[in-house]
Amino acid sequence: TFLLETGTFAANGRQTPINLDTPAGLVRATAHLDDSGHVERVSFLNVPSFLYAREVVIEVPGLGQLAVDIAFGGAFYAILPAVQVGLKVTPEQTTQLASAGAAITAAVNASLSVKHPFERDLGFLYGTIFTDIPADPAHHSRNICIFAHAEVDRSPTGTGVSARLALHHAKGEIAVDQEIAIESILGAASVFRGKVVARTQFGSHSAIVPEVSGSAYIVGRSEWILDSRDALGQGFLLS
Structure with a gap:
C-alpha cells in the first residue's frame, strides 16, 4: 500500500x-x-505452510497441562483455543493473554524440538496464537498472536493466518480455495481473509500454499536529516 x-x-x-x-x-x-x-x-x-505437530500436551507453569497444535506459516506457532486458559480474545484481556502466551511459548521451546526442514534459524517456536469465536458470525473466528517477548499483534497476523490455514486444512476443516475470514483481537474491523490455493510437499511435510489478503492505510512518515556540520551525522559505533 x-x-x-x-x-x-x-x-x-x-x-x-x-x-x-x-x-x-x-x-x-x-x-x-x-x-x-x-x-x-x-x-x-505466502511460503509453504504446514502442520508440524497435532494436539501436543505440554505442562505450562501456572497454567497446567494444555493441548496445542504446532504449525508453520513463515514462523512456528502453538495454536489453541483461548478457553483452554480461561480467557477470551478481547481487548480487555490483552495483558492476561500476553502473559499466558509467553508462558506457553517458553514451555514449548523448553520441551519440544521444533525443526524447519531447510532453515535452521527458523527452528524454534516464535509465538502462541489463541483462537476464539468471531465478533461477526459471518467470519470464521477471531485470534490473537503473542510473539517474541510477549508482544501482541493487533492484526490477525499474516504468518499466523497461514499457519492456521495449514492446520485447518490438515484437519479436514477447510478445502482448497475455501476462503475464511479471521478477525484480530480488535474484532470485525480488523480482518484478514485466507485460503489454501494449492497443496505441495515441503521437505518431509505435506504442506499448502496459502493466500492471505487484507487492507492497510498510511498513517505517517518520518524524515531524517543529515547536516554536513554534524560530526556524528554518519553514525558511530560503541563496543
Whole structure:
C-alpha cells in the first residue's frame, strides 16, 4: 500500500504484482486498486505452510497441562483455543493473554524440538496464537498472536493466518480455495481473509500454499536529516 500510494513503486493496472524477499522466503504479493488508484487490499502467496505437530500436551507453569497444535506459516506457532486458559480474545484481556502466551511459548521451546526442514534459524517456536469465536458470525473466528517477548499483534497476523490455514486444512476443516475470514483481537474491523490455493510437499511435510489478503492505510512518515556540520551525522559505533 505504501509503495504504490506514495509512488515509490509504479502501479501496473488494477492488479499490480509485487515480489518481496523476506527472511522466511519469497512472498508474491498483488495490490488490488480501485478506479482512483487507491489500494483496496493486498493479497499475497505466502511460503509453504504446514502442520508440524497435532494436539501436543505440554505442562505450562501456572497454567497446567494444555493441548496445542504446532504449525508453520513463515514462523512456528502453538495454536489453541483461548478457553483452554480461561480467557477470551478481547481487548480487555490483552495483558492476561500476553502473559499466558509467553508462558506457553517458553514451555514449548523448553520441551519440544521444533525443526524447519531447510532453515535452521527458523527452528524454534516464535509465538502462541489463541483462537476464539468471531465478533461477526459471518467470519470464521477471531485470534490473537503473542510473539517474541510477549508482544501482541493487533492484526490477525499474516504468518499466523497461514499457519492456521495449514492446520485447518490438515484437519479436514477447510478445502482448497475455501476462503475464511479471521478477525484480530480488535474484532470485525480488523480482518484478514485466507485460503489454501494449492497443496505441495515441503521437505518431509505435506504442506499448502496459502493466500492471505487484507487492507492497510498510511498513517505517517518520518524524515531524517543529515547536516554536513554534524560530526556524528554518519553514525558511530560503541563496543
